[in-house]
Structure formats: C-alpha cells, structure tokens
Amino acid sequence: MGYLRKLGFKVSSRVGYFFPPAESGNSEKFKVTHIDPLWFTGGFDSLGDYIKSRTEDRETLPYEIDGLVIKVNETDVRDFLGFTGHHPRWAIAYKFESPEGITEVLDIDIQVGRTGRITPVARVSPVSIGGSTISNVTLHNQEYINILDLAVGDSVTVSKRGDVIPAVERVVEKNEKGYSVWKLPKSCPSCKAPLIVKGAHHFCPNNSCPAQVKGRIFFFIARNQMDIDGFGPETAEFLINKGFVKDIADIYSFDYSKLEGYPGFGSKKIKLLSEGVKKSITQPYRRVLPSLGIPEIGKKVAELLIQGGFRDVEDLFTIAESGDRESLLAIKGIGERIAEIIIEEFSSDSVIAMVEKLKNAGLNFIEEESSDLNDLLQVFEGQVWCITGSFENFKPRTLAGEEIVKRGGRTVSAVTGKTTHLLAGESS
Ligand SMILES: [Zn+2]
Known part of the structure; x- marks a missing residue:
C-alpha cells in the first residue's frame, strides 16, 4: 500500500501498522518502508487502542464500514501459515458490535x-x-x-x-397481556397439511402446496436461473392466481394467447412472453438442473455432478434407484449429506414427474459431451453486455458477443437499465 501511495494512488490513510515490542529483539526485522505519515504505528500492545479509536470515529466516515481486517504483513510468514479449508491463517476480521x-x-x-x-x-x-x-x-x-x-x-x-x-x-x-411463548401451528398456513420436523426446522410435506408451488415458479423464472424474458414476478403472480400455471411445467404448456384481453396483456407483451418461454427451452442442462429448486442442488452441486460425469438426468435417477451412494461420494466436493439428499430427491415421485413433464416440453436434461464450450468458466454469468463499434479481432463484432454468451453472459443491442457492461470498440 505504501508503494502504491508513492506511485500516486489514493490509499487509505486509516491503516494501522503494529510491530513486536523492542525488547523481543525483533523490531528491526519488521521495519517497513513507504509508511504514510498519517498511518497509525505502534507495538502489538496498542492494537486495542487503535480498534477503540476506529470504532469511535466510524460514524464520521463518508462511507460505511462494518469492521476491520487484521493481517500479517510479511508475505513469507503468510506462506508459512497457509490456509485452512476456508480461510487464511494470517488474516482475521474484527467486526464492530452491531447497532x-x-x-x-x-x-x-x-x-x-x-x-x-x-x-x-x-x-x-x-x-x-x-x-x-x-x-x-x-x-x-x-x-x-x-x-x-x-x-x-x-x-x-x-x-x-x-x-x-x-x-x-x-x-x-414481557407483555402484560399474558401471551405465552409463541408456538408454530400444527398445520401449514397455505395448504393445511400437518407439518413435519426435519432437523431444526418444520416443513410442509405437501409438494403441491400453493405456497411452495409459487416459490418454485418464482425461483425457476428468476434472472439468475432460467432467465425467461418478459416473465417477471408480476406475470407469475397473475398466472398463478388465475390458476393458469399450477407448476413449473405449466409454463411450457400454457397457451399465452389466452391472455388477450386481460389488463396489462397487450399483443406485444404476449408475444414477448411466449417468445421468452420458447427461448428458455434451449437453456443448457447445467442451468436447468439448479433451476428446478431441488433442495441442495444449486449451481455449485449441479456443476460438480456434470463435471463428475453425471451429464444426463437419467444417471441421477439410476443412482437414486440403486441407492449407489459411493458413485456420488467419489466426486470431490460431494459429501455424505448431499449424496443422501440427491438419492432421496431423485427417488421422489414429485421430482420424477416434474422432470418427465419438462422433458416432454423439450427442456435439456443432458449436458453435451465435453467440448471446449462446456469447459469454459462461466465468468460472465448474470451479466448483460452491450457491444458497440468495431474490433480488430472480432469481425464482425457479433463474434465478441458469441464469446460472451459462451461464458454465461447475455448480449443486448441497446443499453438499458439492465445492462451491466458496455464493450466499446473503435469509432463507437
Ligand atoms: Zn403447505
């Protein structure tokens, strides 16, 4: 940071630098160059005072902070300490007390x-x-x-x-009205099915419970899932409330021309909606699988399964039927708990029926054999790019768009509020 400051970059002046006490004989070793005169410097014993003053002047900052990060400054010591499974041993966060x-x-x-x-x-x-x-x-x-x-x-x-x-x-x-400790009801507020207990939580076991169905549909259409153009939460709410869509698969069987005449559904909107739904059929398996909302089968687990050779949803049904835990555990990153859930879920009638219906609708349940395309990191996931101008290495410029799409991004022809990136070439 000191070096960056010397080069002219703006660096925080609120850094503290702490070194071992002089009597340890080590302080010479820890001399650093480029210290900003505004930085706090002191021995280890002054760390408490530093935290106290940073806590006090926190309110006066023009931006919000929720804590401090304390790190070992010496890179060789960092290398020596290394990492645990999820964090470095040479850095720790100090969180301010919550308001x-x-x-x-x-x-x-x-x-x-x-x-x-x-x-x-x-x-x-x-x-x-x-x-x-x-x-x-x-x-x-x-x-x-x-x-x-x-x-x-x-x-x-x-x-x-x-x-x-x-x-x-x-x-x-305590309240003065004599209310006692609140208790969950015995049945689901949405469908009245008796609740069951799994681990620390209560669950409604009814797969066709209206609240669950609504949640699944909202999850499925969301932008970071199937990303269906023109199909927002309001549209979903309307279709569910009217009884037109009772589960995910109905999205693909409903005749959208029936919406003609309902307020808010002009012919332009209907066209957009049915085209969006049609287009979403081409989403790859690696996006369809985590969109189904099956517990624990999020993007990460879906990716692990595909990379681990489970490129066809039928593989999962086969594994579930035979209870073959070992094949799942052989995939690095899949542990006992996830393996258990995969077997349970892919044995359940509701998941089998849902996949069957969506397969019939034409959705992808097989990830193509490993080509270069499949191995590309999805670094542009969730991003919306607009491309303008011309490029030396992308002629025509739609080639640049293809590269973005291959890596999980989307391209649009004009900048809107949803555009996250603008790629500007020459004479744009
Ligand atoms: Zn319910």
Missing part, C-alpha cells in the same frame, strides 16, 4: 418456502437501526423462539448483525 434498537413484537407470521421450509417472521413496530427502518425480523425456527422465550407483545432488542440482517437478540420486557 441495536428496542421495539415491540406486534405479531408473528409464517412463511412457507419453495422447499416447504417454515420460517416464523416477527412483525415489529418500525424501528430505526443503523440508518434503516426495520419492521420484519426472521426468527428462523421454533427452537430459536424457545431460547428467546418470545411471545407476541414482548418488547425486544433487535440488532443488525454484521450490520445487514436484523435479528432479535433478547426479550427486554
């Missing part, structure tokens, strides 16, 4: 997720914490509520953990 506020729990609602998972959510009197107004706080599960000993009407302390996610920390005053 808190006191409010009252007005009610506790229940959300049913796309996998049937039940999440209680506290509706609280709007309270301002760390610059934003909080009125909903997740309570995770029954166990969490029991530990808090929480009832409707209680006054609670709410914090923004990591300064992002609001959490109920503790009850500060």
Whole structure:
C-alpha cells in the first residue's frame, strides 16, 4: 500500500501498522518502508487502542464500514501459515458490535418456502437501526423462539448483525397481556397439511402446496436461473392466481394467447412472453438442473455432478434407484449429506414427474459431451453486455458477443437499465 501511495494512488490513510515490542529483539526485522505519515504505528500492545479509536470515529466516515481486517504483513510468514479449508491463517476480521434498537413484537407470521421450509417472521413496530427502518425480523425456527422465550407483545432488542440482517437478540420486557411463548401451528398456513420436523426446522410435506408451488415458479423464472424474458414476478403472480400455471411445467404448456384481453396483456407483451418461454427451452442442462429448486442442488452441486460425469438426468435417477451412494461420494466436493439428499430427491415421485413433464416440453436434461464450450468458466454469468463499434479481432463484432454468451453472459443491442457492461470498440 505504501508503494502504491508513492506511485500516486489514493490509499487509505486509516491503516494501522503494529510491530513486536523492542525488547523481543525483533523490531528491526519488521521495519517497513513507504509508511504514510498519517498511518497509525505502534507495538502489538496498542492494537486495542487503535480498534477503540476506529470504532469511535466510524460514524464520521463518508462511507460505511462494518469492521476491520487484521493481517500479517510479511508475505513469507503468510506462506508459512497457509490456509485452512476456508480461510487464511494470517488474516482475521474484527467486526464492530452491531447497532441495536428496542421495539415491540406486534405479531408473528409464517412463511412457507419453495422447499416447504417454515420460517416464523416477527412483525415489529418500525424501528430505526443503523440508518434503516426495520419492521420484519426472521426468527428462523421454533427452537430459536424457545431460547428467546418470545411471545407476541414482548418488547425486544433487535440488532443488525454484521450490520445487514436484523435479528432479535433478547426479550427486554414481557407483555402484560399474558401471551405465552409463541408456538408454530400444527398445520401449514397455505395448504393445511400437518407439518413435519426435519432437523431444526418444520416443513410442509405437501409438494403441491400453493405456497411452495409459487416459490418454485418464482425461483425457476428468476434472472439468475432460467432467465425467461418478459416473465417477471408480476406475470407469475397473475398466472398463478388465475390458476393458469399450477407448476413449473405449466409454463411450457400454457397457451399465452389466452391472455388477450386481460389488463396489462397487450399483443406485444404476449408475444414477448411466449417468445421468452420458447427461448428458455434451449437453456443448457447445467442451468436447468439448479433451476428446478431441488433442495441442495444449486449451481455449485449441479456443476460438480456434470463435471463428475453425471451429464444426463437419467444417471441421477439410476443412482437414486440403486441407492449407489459411493458413485456420488467419489466426486470431490460431494459429501455424505448431499449424496443422501440427491438419492432421496431423485427417488421422489414429485421430482420424477416434474422432470418427465419438462422433458416432454423439450427442456435439456443432458449436458453435451465435453467440448471446449462446456469447459469454459462461466465468468460472465448474470451479466448483460452491450457491444458497440468495431474490433480488430472480432469481425464482425457479433463474434465478441458469441464469446460472451459462451461464458454465461447475455448480449443486448441497446443499453438499458439492465445492462451491466458496455464493450466499446473503435469509432463507437
Ligand atoms: Zn403447505
């Protein structure tokens, strides 16, 4: 950082540099050059003071920070310490204490997720914490509520953990109305099926539960999943509420011309919608599989399965039928728990039926044998590029667009609010 500063880059002047005490005989070794005169320097014993002063002047900064990072400065020591499975041994984050506020729990609602998972959510009197107004706080599960000993009407302390996610920390005053600790109902609020317990959470076991179906459809059409043009959440909501679409597969069998005459569905919108749906049929298997919303089969696991040779969904059904855990465990990155879930899910009638329907609709359930294309890292995933001007190495410039698409990106012909990148060539 000192070197960058010397070159003229703007570098934070709020850095602290700490060295071992002189009596250790080591301080000479840790002399650094290019120290900014504004930087704090001191021995290890002054680290506490530094953290205290940074915590105090945090509010005066023109940008938000949620903590400090403490790192070993010597690169050879970093090499020596190395990494654990997920973090370096030579760096650690210091998080500031979360800002808190006191409010009252007005009610506790229940959300049913796309996998049937039940999440209680506290509706609280709007309270301002760390610059934003909080009125909903997740309570995770029954166990969490029991530990808090929480009832409707209680006054609670709410914090923004990591300064992002609001959490109920503790009850500060019990309600005076005599409400006792809140309990989850025995049945699903959406479909009335009796709830079951799996691990720490309650689940609605009914696969055709309206709340789950809605969640699955919303997940499936989303931009980072199947990315169906013209098919936004409002359209989905409308189609579900009208009963036109009852599950993912219905998206492909519904006759969109029937929407003619409904408010908001002009012929242009209908054309866009049905073309978007048609186009999404060509999405590759590596995108279809994680879009199905099968628990734990996200993009990462889908990619591991494909790279591990499971290029056809039928491979997964075969494995599930024979209970062949070993073949799954042979894939690096797939552990006991995921293997168990894959076998359970791909044995379930609902997953079998869903895949069957989508296959009939023409969706891809086989990833083509490894060609160069399949091995390209999807570095432009979720990005929208607009290309303009001309290029020496991409003639015509649509060749540049093809390279972007191969790597997971999308191209558009004009810049809109959704465009994330502009690639400008000569005379553009
Ligand atoms: Zn339900």
